[in-house]
Each structure stands twice: as structure tokens, then as C-alpha cells.
Amino acid sequence: MGPAVDILARSPSPANMPFFGILLCTMTLMQHFTLAVNSAALSMDVQCSNGCTCQLYHHVSCANISLGDFPSQLPAATTQLQFSSSLLPVIPAGAFLNLSHLTTLYLSSNGIEQVRPGAFNGLSQLQFLHLNNNSIGALETGVFDDVTAVTFLYLDNNLIANLTPDVFSSLGKLNVIDLHNNRLTALLDQTFRKLPALRWLFLSNNHISAISPRAFRGNRVLRELYLDGNQLTTVPSYAIRSLRRLNILQLSNNAISRLSSNAFSQKLKFLQEVYLDNTLLEEVSPWAFPRLRALKVLSMRGNRLVTLSFSSAFQSIEQFGLSGNAWRCDCGLIWLRDWLLKQNMTGQSEVWCSTPSVHRGKPLVKVQTQYLTCPSDNLNTSTTSSVTTKDHSSAPQSTAHATPPNANGRGATPRANTFENPTPTNADPCLSERITEVIVSEITTSSLLVNWNILEDLGDEYELWYSTGGERQSLRMIGGVREVELGELQVGAGYRICVVPQSSLISKCTGPSDNQCTVAQTLGLPSNSEPVQSEGKKGQYALGAGITVMVILLIIIALIVVFKLRSSRTGFQRHYDEDACTYIENFEIDQSKMDFDNLDSAYDNAIDEGNM
Template sequence: MRPIPICSLVLLLLCAHLQACPTACRCTNPASILTMDCSDGGLLTLPQGIPRDVEVLILKSNLLDHLPKSAFQNFTKLQALHLQKNKLESIEEDLFAPLSELTSLYLYSNHLAHLPDGIFQPLHKLERLFLSSNKLSSFSDALFSPLPRLKTLNLAHNKLESLSPDSFLHLQSLTVLSLSSNSLLSLPPGLFRGLVSLSVCALYDNQLTHIPDVLFQGLHNLSWLTLANNSLQQLPQGLLRQPGLQHLYLYNNKLRTIKTEGMEDPTQLKTVDLRGNQLETLPAGTFKNSPDLKTIRLQGNPWRCDCNIRYLQRWLTRNRELIKDRPLCETPPAVHGQPLTDIPEAYFSHC
């Protein structure tokens, strides 16, 4: 008997995997990564017959409300686990214990109100963790500490009201953090210490009234920051001069003034969005030394068009291509509703 070529053996093994695929699922092998997709199947429990060497397991959009701690004990090669859009209310502490190769975990859009302290302890290779759209109101300082390789953490759309200074202490690889759409009233000064790789930080749609001056200090890789849809009345000192910051979104707050400290320092800002605040003027030099600026939005502020706004009016007139909206004068009555860039120079002749 002639020996079976190696390529034929590989094909036979692949076919065996596909034949073993549970009825409610679709099994594929793109780029030699065994993937089992059981999404949108109305599943109440894990399907029987999942291949032991599955590497990507997609169980999203089902009706799973509980998983026994032995659910994944045979799937030690699993790299990505999709459990989003189910009805999970709690998770056993040892559920992920066998998954030491896991790099991506999707748990968003469930009903999780609590996570056991050691739930992520075995996941030393985890890089992406999505926990948004759950019911988390708090978590322990130890929850994320076993995840030194974590790069993306999404906690948006939960019920967080406060955070400990040590919440993210050991996440030195973290590049993307979202805490948006929670109920945060304040942030402790040391919350982001040690996050040396952080480049994207989303804090929009909370109830923040104050940001500590030191909150973003040392985050030299931070390039994208949104604090929009809060109740901030002033910015932390030096935020417009934050080293490396390129995109800053501050719309829909209650900002009345912008601090002028450090105006001589150069910036790398490309986008500044100040729409929908309570600004009446901006101090001279606000956008000085910002050669990379490409987009600025200022509409929806009650601009007081008197002598104090002359710097801003002149700067806007010289840089019309950067203005992506039409900031209007609120007062005095003589220029009410008039675009700042349309005010003639003669108007300031008495200044």
C-alpha cells in the first residue's frame, strides 16, 4: 500500500474537525486557526461535541445565563472566547482556569453585577478584555492585576460610581482604556499612575465635575482623550500642553475658563473640541505653538465679543481652514448671533 501524502493527512484531519462540529455551530479553519461559531443559536447551555483543540469559540448572542466552572476545562488551546450578548448574571471564579493561552475575552452586553477577585488570575496572556454594557458598580484592586499583557480594557456603559487609586496599578501594557458612560463623580489623583503605554483614554458621559491636576502626568504616550459630556467647570493645569496629546474632546461640559499656565510650551494637538460649554472668551496664546492643529470646534458657547475676545477673533480669522463650525457672539446685543470671524477689525478700534 502506498503511503498517504502529508497534505492528504492534513485534509483528512481538517475534515474530521468539520464533521465533528456541533449542529448549532459552524466550524472553519481560516489561517489554520480552528474556529467554532455558535452565535445566534438560542443556546441555553454549551453545545456538546466542541473540538478539544478549538482556538476561537464564538458563543455570542445566545441565551446563556450561567456557565459551570468546568465549562471550558478541555479547551486549553483557546485563544479567543466570545460570550458577549448573552444573559450571564455571574461567573464562577475558576471558569477560565484552563485558558492560559487566551488573548481575547468578550463579555460585553451581559448582566454581570460582580466579578470574583481571582476570575482573571490564570489569563497571563490576555491582551483584550471587553466588559462594557454590564451592571458593574465596583471591582476590587486585585481584579486586573494578573494581566500584565493587557492592551485593551473596555468598562464603558456600566454603573461605576467611584474607582480606587490602585484599580489599574499593574497594567503597564495597557494602550486603550474606556470608562465612558458610567456614573463617575470624581477620579483619584493616582488612578493612571504606571499606565506608561496608555494612548487612548475615554472618560466621556460621566458626572465628573473636577479632574485632578496630576491625573494625566507621566502619560507621555497619551494621544487621544475624551472628557466630553461631563460637568467640568475647569481643566486640569497644563492639559492643553500635555506631551504627546493629539486629540482632545471636551464638548458638552460647563467650562467657563481655560487656564493659561504653560502657554509657551509647544503642543502636538491636532483636534480640540470645546463645543457646548460656557466659555465667554479664551486667553491670549491659547493656541500658540500648536503647529499641528487641524480641527477646532467652538460652537455653542456664549462668546462675549468685547475687547477680551480680540485675540481669539484674530486667530480664527487667520486660521479659518481649521474652524469646523461657526462660533457666534452671544453678547453684547449689537453683535448677537454674528460669527466671530465676520466681526470687522474696525469693531475693536476703541480697544
């Protein structure tokens, strides 16, 4: 039982009488209101046309109506009208003249082929107009002139092939236009002119291949634009540059193979989500995204991307969609690996390696950084991330671990937007004046850590040359890297290592200067050769060996002295103990031989003499 029933079941006290009076009056009024509504509903049923049902709240539903039976007498207070499963190939002019209170009109799935101008005359309060899932082939000019209050217009799943300019110009309050799944091929100038309130525009799954630069002129508050599933070959940069409030741009399932540096205007300050899935995308300019400072979501799944250069816009990215690409896992993706490691497990599985073969089928985050290398394009080296010599039996593969600079205040994330260093006027092909020092230290028996200092920062690319008496190998480092770990080197082998800045003259550099190079050797001794060391290390080893010999000699002398002293003290103690033992032994023997009876007699005699 409810609370009201419980209260009525009790015997009322005088204090509760006013409360019960109010409750009974309220219940009585509710009963009268229900009866009045039911009576009104019955009266509306009487006024409904054949095939239509008049429901509460002024809702009317008509089913299986043909054009000849189009209802002409409907309740004037109707606010929602729905036609379903009807055969209405044409909506004639003046079809809804007596429905001035209508706010919602459903004309979906009625086989409509044509809507004549004037069809919506008198519908001054109409806000929701559903014309989707029909066979409308064109929208004639002036068809929406009388529905100026419409805010939601649904035209999806029709056969519309063209939109004449100004066809929507009378819809000044329009918020949403849904035109997906039609046959549009182009968007002309001023197609969406005079729509200052338009916020959502759905143009997905058409055949659009061209968009006029002035197609969206005046749509300054547009928030979401959906152009996926069309035939665009480039980003409509000039058309969308005026959409300064745009938040979401959907361009998936087009044929956009390349993103140029001017793909996205700097005026798109509020663009947060960009979708480019399944667009056959092969190349992305390093300058395609830096202007998008508010970017949060970037999805480029199911494309042909091999690498992706770092962009400053990626610093604000919260979600990367990068799966389904043929990623080449080398030094160009070090920054992406670092970014992925900060994400959850789902985000970390977005990037899988396709090349080189040694990494194929691995997630990028599972490849150690020292194996993400970039072989030189100008030298005779492998195109994979491992640099090998021609003699595979004598020289193992080598790898490099690139570490971003930190000594001179640079950020921890390397920049991959590389550029070619300018050619100096003195035409020094090795650019030796830019390198001040190269330092090498042994890490293990098969690795060396290389650091270098520069005089001025004029570029982000360097080539590291290293050899051990045979063919020269090289690694190209990008992103401002100043430290490289060479791994899987020969044990106990001496290496000559040189650092050469990247430039157009690098192919002519045959003899780097001494300040660009150094010589070092991995730890361990090879079985067939004497280790080759740097001069500084030789001196250190000689000094260490001398100190070790002197320490050993001092220890030996100290041990001899201690042994001598201990031997002398042991002999003296032994003789002393022997004498003591003899004395004690003799004393014990004398005591055993003493006659205690004679002693007693002598004592008694002495006492007697004293008494006398």
C-alpha cells in the same frame, strides 16, 4: 479564459515541456490538498457537540445553548469559539479546560450575570476575550488569573458598578480594556495596577464622579483615555499627571464648569488631543493650557464660554472646536479672529457672536477688528463693544481698532493673559511716569489713530480716555496693544485723549499728566463751532496758507507779463503783413498794365541795329 487555460489549450513545444510538467504537478497537489481539508472538516463535524458548528480553520460556533447544555466535548484544536443567542447566566469554573489552543472567545450577548473564578482555566493562549453586552454586575478577584496572554478585553454594556483593586493585575500583556456603558461610580487606588502594556482605556458613559490620584499609577504607556459621559466636576489632574505618554484625553459630557491653572500637568508632554464638549464649561484660566506644548486638537463645543484668553499652547493648535458657545465678540477675541482667518471655511464658522447685540448672529471672522472693543468696567460706559455717551443724539457711537505692537520687537499676536500692574511706591494713581509720549494723527473726518510710547513694560492693560467737552469715554485695551484707531467720532470735533496704565489705583486717577494726554481734532468743520486744533497743526496750516497765497500771486504776475509781451508782438506782425500786402498788390497792378507789344518792337529794333 485564464492564463493557465490559454497555455494548456496550445500545442506544447519541446521548449515548454518542463514548464507544463511543473504546472500539472502543482494543480494535482492543490486538488489533493482540497480533498484533505474537506475530509478533515467532515471529521470535525462529527466531533462537534450538539448545537455547535465546526468550521474551517478550527472555528467553532454555538447557538442557543443553555447552561445545562453547555458543550463539554469540543475539538481540542479549536482556536476561535463563539456563543450567540444563548442563555448562560453563569460561566462555571473549568468551562473551557480542553481548549488550550483557543485564542479568541466570543461570549457577547448571552445574558451572562456572573463569571466565576477559574472559568478560563487552561486558556493560556487566549488573546481576545469578548464579554460585552451581558448583565455582569461585578468582577470577582482572580477571575482573570489564568488568561495572562489576553491583549484585548471587552466588558462594555454590562452592569459593573465596582472594580476591586488588582482585578486586572494578572493581565500583564493587556493592551485594551473597554468598560464603557457600565455603572462605575469611582476608580479606586491601583485599579489598573500592573498593566504595563495598557494603551487604550475606555470608561465612557458610566457614573464616575471620583477618581483616586493613584488609580492609573503604573500605566506609563497609556495612549488614550476616554472618560466622557460621566459625572466629573473637575479634570482629574492628579490622577492623569502620571500618564506621561498620553495622546488623547476625552472628557466631554461631564459637568466641568471651570478649568483651573493646574488642570493639566506639565508632565503631559505628548498630549495632542483634548475634548471638553458639552461640559457646561464657563471659564478657562489663561494658564490652563500653556504646559501642553504638543496640543493639536482642542474641542470645547456646546458650552457656556463667553471669552477665551490667548495661550502659548494655541500656537501649535491645528483644530479648534468652539461652536455652540455664547461668545462675546470684543477685544479679548482679536487673537482668535486672526487665528480663524488662517483656517479653511469650515474652521472659520466655529465661532459666532452672541454679544454685544450689534454683532449677534455674525461669525467672528466677519466682524472688523476695529469693532472688537473692550469698554472699561470701572467707568460709566456701555457693556458692549461700542462705547456711547449718555446724549445719544449729539454723540455717535465710537469704536476702537486695536493693533499689536511691533516697534519694539514684540510678536504680532497680542497676549490676553493679562495681569494687574503692581502698585508703585510713590502712589501715582495715573502712573504717569510710564507713558513718555502720546501721538495722534487724523485718519478721516470721523476717526483718529492713537499711538503711545512707554518707558518700561510692566503690564498688558491700558485704558484710553477721550472726551470732546462732554462726558468722558474710555476703552480698555489688553494684550500689550500700543495703537488704537478710534472710529465713528464726531466730524470736526476736538478730542482730549489720555492713556492710563491699568492698576489698582486707576479709579483714583482724575487728572493724567500732560505727557499722558494730547489734543486733536477730526477733519471737517462742524456747522455750529470753530474747529479746535492742536498748536502744531495750527502753525502748519498758517504756513501752508501763506505759501499758497504767494504762489497764486506769482502765477497772476506771470500771466500779466506774458499777456503784455504777446500783445506787442501781435501788433508788429499785423503792420508788417499789411505793408507786404500793399507792395504785392501794387506790383501785380503794374504788371497788368504793361504793354507787351511795345516791348517786342523795341527788342526787334535793337537786333536790327546790331546787324548793321
